[in-house]
Amino acid sequence: MAVAERKRLTAQDWTAAALEALATGGVAAVAVEPIAARLGTTKGSFYWHYANRDALLEAALSEWERTHTEEVITIVEQEPDPHRRLRLLLTIALGSNSTRPSDSVELALQPTAGHPLVAPVLERVTRRRLGYLTDMFARLGFGPEEARQRSLLAYTAYLGHAQLAHATPALAPESADLRSYVDAAIATLTSR
Amino acid sequence: MAVAERKRLTAQDWTAAALEALATGGVAAVAVEPIAARLGTTKGSFYWHYANRDALLEAALSEWERTHTEEVITIVEQEPDPHRRLRLLLTIALGSNSTRPSDSVELALQPTAGHPLVAPVLERVTRRRLGYLTDMFARLGFGPEEARQRSLLAYTAYLGHAQLAHATPALAPESADLRSYVDAAIATLTSR
DNA sequence: GGACCTCCGTACGCCACCGTATGGAACAAC
DNA sequence: GTTGTTCCATACGGTGGCGTACGGAGGTCC
Numbered sequence A, B: 001m002a003v004a005e006r007k008r009l010t011a012q013d014w015t016a017a018a019l020e021a022l023a024t025g026g027v028a029a030v031a032v033e034p035i036a037a038r039l040g041t042t043k044g045s046f047y048w049h050y051a052n053r054d055a056l057l058e059a060a061l062s063e064w065e066r067t068h069t070e071e072v073i074t075i076v077e078q079e080p081d082p083h084r085r086l087r088l089l090l091t092i093a094l095g096s097n098s099t100r101p102s103d104s105v106e107l108a109l110q111p112t113a114g115h116p117l118v119a120p121v122l123e124r125v126t127r128r129r130l131g132y133l134t135d136m137f138a139r140l141g142f143g144p145e146e147a148r149q150r151s152l153l154a155y156t157a158y159l160g161h162a163q164l165a166h167a168t169p170a171l172a173p174e175s176a177d178l179r180s181y182v183d184a185a186i187a188t189l190t191s192r
Numbered sequence C: 001g002g003a004c005c006t007c008c009g010t011a012c013g014c015c016a017c018c019g020t021a022t023g024g025a026a027c028a029a030c
Numbered sequence D: 001g002t003t004g005t006t007c008c009a010t011a012c013g014g015t016g017g018c019g020t021a022c023g024g025a026g027g028t029c030c
Helices: A011-025 A032-038 A043-049 A053-067 A070-076 A082-095 A101-112 A118-139 A144-167 A175-190 B011-025 B032-038 B043-049 B053-067 B070-076 B082-094 B101-112 B118-139 B144-167 B175-190
Strands: none
Touching: A011 A032, A011 A043, A011 A053, A011 A101, A032 A043, A053 A070, A053 A118, A070 A082, A082 A118, A082 A144, A082 A175, A101 A118, A101 A144, A101 B101, A101 B144, A118 A144, A118 B144, A144 A175, A144 B101, A144 B118, A144 B144, A144 B175, A175 B144, A175 B175, B011 B032, B011 B043, B011 B053, B011 B101, B032 B043, B053 B070, B053 B118, B070 B082, B082 B118, B082 B144, B082 B175, B101 B118, B101 B144, B118 B144, B144 B175
16 A cells, blocks of 8 residues: 555566555546556556566456455355355455455446456356356255255345445445344345 | 437437446546447537536436436335235346446446446435335235345345346356256346 | 666556537528 | 527647656676
């Protein structure tokens, strides 16, 4: 966040800053000169580490795909009990911190979903998550078709929640209310 | 859609084109010169009808706020039976045509939710919709708190579905599958 | 302490879009 | 068919981001 001590930069520094810009301002915000200014440097630095803007965007997207999702799945898999695992997952997904950058990226990619660099990443991530969720419902004892539909409902609810928390935070549940909401949502999503 | 016979344009023509651009390319796409080109005219026309770009954006947002939502609510209110009414609403919301411009606008506004012109519109629309949904669940016999949480789940699922259908259409349910999904979702959302 | 390599600052041309100015079509009224 | 009004085309300057060229600072190695 802080400009710090004017050190030399690495390609990593640029991707990190790009990811941050991506989360807050979307694909359009992944712009060389503004990010350079934010890093307290100039374009000269950037074009040393990267060929062009697209390369930076691509790096940021890869970073996002690599980091999130798998990270969460790994954490959640520690919990052996299926019910508690689903609860943990939804708590992490809906809860924790409604404005953390991780899910902001997903939202920020939305309008440019058709972008040639964005589309494949988005599809891979979504497929992975949906597949995992479906598996979870199946392990809760739901049949294949039922599990698929429940996971779809759960995942779209997650997406919508992130959207709500970002766009109209005043209307999204928070803290204590959020915990209560997560409980109610799980109850509804797993009721037969 | 077609460029037509090179007639004179009205302010309405410009807002309509702006709304279309907004739906497909987001706030950034509401740009005077590209829209002028698309309309087969020039900026000269635009600046006769509007003061500047912001005025156009504002007009497009107003148009959207005025048209959608209330339109759907009016239709849905024709149906007297609460269960069938909810079904009708979700069918319209999730179903019909996943890539119609109406809900694309909502998605397109997402990344610029903080924009001074966008934020208030988004909040009013969301509040109205959530309020109406909560009311529907209440009329189905759910208590106030339960109705609020169910409506939240239903609305976020709607938002997420729109997002899914737009960003990764390959992973969203379609046609027959969609009808089956809507049924399953309603069953889950209204189960006690 | 020179030679070298890594990284960055600055200056430049290019393009897209914004907004202004202004002359002139197109149409209406009579 | 002249006058007046409505609407539009064109030309222009300004701004912000992209990408390139190139010189030079700051480390590193011997």
